Amino acid sequence: MNTAGWIFMLVSLTLVWGTTIWAYTRLLSAPPQEAQSDDDE
């Protein structure tokens, strides 16, 4: 594998792992929502 291949692979993997971890962390650290009544639906 050449240097450009390494760069493309590592940048792509960092992007997909990074965004996934960021998204789940943000989602799971959000304060729990209050119960929503049927009127809210």
Add this chain to the structure above:
Amino acid sequence: MNGEKKKMVWGSQVGVILAVAGSAVGLGNFLRFPGQAAAHGGGAFMIPYICALLLLALPIGWAEWAMARHGGRKGFHSGPAILGLAGRGRIARYFGILAILVPMVVYMYYVYIEAWCLRYAWEYATGGIQLAGPITDQTRDAAVFFDQATGTDKDGVLNMSAAFWLFVVSINIILVYRGLKGGIEKFCQFALPAMAILAVVVLVRVLTLGTPNPDFPDQNVLNGLGYLWNPDFSKLGEFKTWLAAAGQVFFSLSVGFGVILNYASYLKKKDDLALSGFTASATNELFEVGFGGLITITAAFVFLGVSGVGGGFGLGFKTLPVVFAQMGGAGRWIGFAWFFLLFLAAITSSISMLQPVKTFFEEALAITSGKAIAAVSVVCGLGSFWVMWFSKDMVALNTMDFWVGTFCIFLLATVQIICFGWIWGTENGARELDQGALMRIPRFFFFIMKYVAPAYLLVVLIGFVLSDGRAEFAALRGNQVALYTMILVGVVIAMLVVMVAIGERRWRAAGLDLDGKQP
């Protein structure tokens, strides 16, 4: 909308995300993506791929989430009703039939491929696939097994795969019948982590293969990765590279499929949409790039060299068994892990196709969930049986895949983004997406949704038809199975038109805001 019915709800926000991600992660992530990337510039393919992700798939996905929850609050959970609401009238509602046609017809052939995956996993677990002798003999034996297992050698053959098909169809029906929370969500909460574990197991094995054959020192893991990732920038100048990237991102993320329109319609007013849509897409990308981009091509290259890495489904079902045979005793279990991973990826997608269809039957005909799933099972079962019976050269499957599983997806996405950006309006859309949002969508995305995505889609749609459409038209003229398959699709469309007409009359009589006239 039916007060007498038990309300369908999701159990948790993570549950709905895993269900949407499960719908998106399918066979294409592991089999199609690496082949497309390797054929269209390797690492350089990621440039048009990311462009399509940001300009097409992600914005259209967000539009679907927004229109769906808006529709759900008005009492609608099916594609035609939701698009009629966002598109403010009958034309959009009847175009919304595509949101039922696509999952319904794709399910018909997808569930058969799912049965192959389970059969292969079963054969590996029980030692039923044992390839021996020189590589050429193993390659031939793997191809013969594939032809026999899938019936691609002749029409009208029902073999062991039919039993697996029946089993798989039954599991799908049971899971969808159990509902969102107790069936789909619960299953995806198990299946997605299980898929991740299986993918890591296979990935670790592949990345530690080293140079298995000293006679071919160039066939090593690094060169295998290089085959996929070394960029060829000259490919960026070719239109078909951009077309392939758009197609891959699009099909991979399940946008234009009618699934998100249904799933997100059960979310409540203060539930998050923006981060949920983003997270589901990120999860799909993790499986596609993070696993799919490292496993298949690398494994095939290490054992078989450049000649072994071509073809999507062929790579998965014909070449990889030869690769597993070179791994010694561990190959049997790596083979099982691989095909069970594909089976889980497939079933989390197929249940997501059945659910919107079931909902539409309930909503249009005012029947119970049990009757709806029974009716859907009969219609989809017959269509799927057609695919299984006319299996020679996969003509029925390929016809459905092109006209419904490809062309209609582009068409539905175009209809959706026009309804969202030009009829319902990006202001309403932004308001809906901001409601309860755990992340704020950058405002330029609404400009993309209104102007860039529809234009991009039209270019891709026209390019796709011009590049592949002629051959498919010719196939319709020259092959009776292909022609009758299209007639079958036509019958399904006619049935859905009648059902929308019945539903429309019912919804109007019930005083529902089916044309989106009320705020």
